[in-house]
Amino acid sequence: MPAAQPLLELRGVSKHFHGGGIFKQGRKVQAAKAVSLTLGAGECLGLVGESGSGKSTLGRIILGIERPETGEVLFQGVNLYGKDKAAVRAVRRDLQVVFQDCFSSVNPRLTAGESIAEPLKNFARLSQREERRTVGELLELVGLKAGDAAKYPHQFSGGQLQRVCIARAISLRPKLIVLDEAVSSLDVLVQTQILALLSDLREELTMSYVFISHDLAAVARLSDRLAVMSAGEIVERLEDMADIQCLTHPVSLALLAAVLPAQPVSCFEQHSTVDNFAAAASPVQ
Numbered sequence: 001m002p003a004a005q006p007l008l009e010l011r012g013v014s015k016h017f018h019g020g021g022i023f024k025q026g027r028k029v030q031a032a033k034a035v036s037l038t039l040g041a042g043e044c045l046g047l048v049g050e051s052g053s054g055k056s057t058l059g060r061i062i063l064g065i066e067r068p069e070t071g072e073v074l075f076q077g078v079n080l081y082g083k084d085k086a087a088v089r090a091v092r093r094d095l096q097v098v099f100q101d102c103f104s105s106v107n108p109r110l111t112a113g114e115s116i117a118e119p120l121k122n123f124a125r126l127s128q129r130e131e132r133r134t135v136g137e138l139l140e141l142v143g144l145k146a147g148d149a150a151k152y153p154h155q156f157s158g159g160q161l162q163r164v165c166i167a168r169a170i171s172l173r174p175k176l177i178v179l180d181e182a183v184s185s186l187d188v189l190v191q192t193q194i195l196a197l198l199s200d201l202r203e204e205l206t207m208s209y210v211f212i213s214h215d216l217a218a219v220a221r222l223s224d225r226l227a228v229m230s231a232g233e234i235v236e237r238l239e240d241m242a243d244i245q246c247l248t249h250p251v252s253l254a255l256l257a258a259v260l261p262a263q264p265v266s267c268f269e270q271h272s273t274v275d276n277f278a279a280a281a282s283p284v285q
């Protein structure tokens, strides 16, 4: 990939669905509308919006699993929906996902070690011994013990199991992880710990994230840049999260109001840092 090329580029991506239900038949839902964006290596883009605004659809489009009707998705310069299947397969291992519901993301009949080893079996040719060692290292990297490989999903807490899912996602050292509401189902303290882990891993492994969430406070903690979605469109962007108090679109303001302290400071009164914002927006740990 040439140095100047973004890691990920969406060019005019659109996708609609037909609404279901007896009263909604034929209703067209525009889940993505001419979305263009870029993401550089090592960057984290926060994607926020109200429920149904199209965040997860865009996440699936980025992952190469929801074909858009129009537009292109280039990952490391390869069109994920293009004809060159070998090129797509070659970059596919660099693209991983962590979902909100860790319990349904793993097979309850597989041990943590077996779940983490799945991508390794698909893409890396390791001996059993190397695989066991790699799984142990991955577990330690996400703050668990190598011995936890033998445990089953029901033997972990939600936060611990999300660490297992993160270990699986990073097992092939991907370049990009889509985090789809990855901390939303966790309590605030565990959320903070997982966000810190994701931040450390991003630095250590030089990964990029697309962090999808309805929670602007969580997004502010991890992201460098922000895109706000409404009805399938990106309605506002921030190139620097330090400008978060300067958001102006009504949807952005509604998301901001949901997490702001009682007396928000305006953009002009105080150019708040992201840390100040995130600290003010989150309960004391």
Ligand SMILES: Nc1ncnc2c1ncn2[C@@H]1O[C@H](COP(=O)(O)OP(=O)(O)OP(=O)(O)O)[C@@H](O)[C@H]1O
Residues within 6 Å of the ligand: 017, 018, 019, 020, 029, 030, 031, 049, 050, 051, 052, 053, 054, 055, 056, 057, 058, 214
């Ligand atoms: N497979 C599908 N079939 C029909 N409609 C769909 C499908 N997937 C998504 N939609 C619709 O597309 C719109 C965008 O959905 P999407 O899940 O992407 O939004 P979201 O912003 O991620 O919402 P949430 O935060 O509630 O998960 C919604 O109106 C949804 O009902």
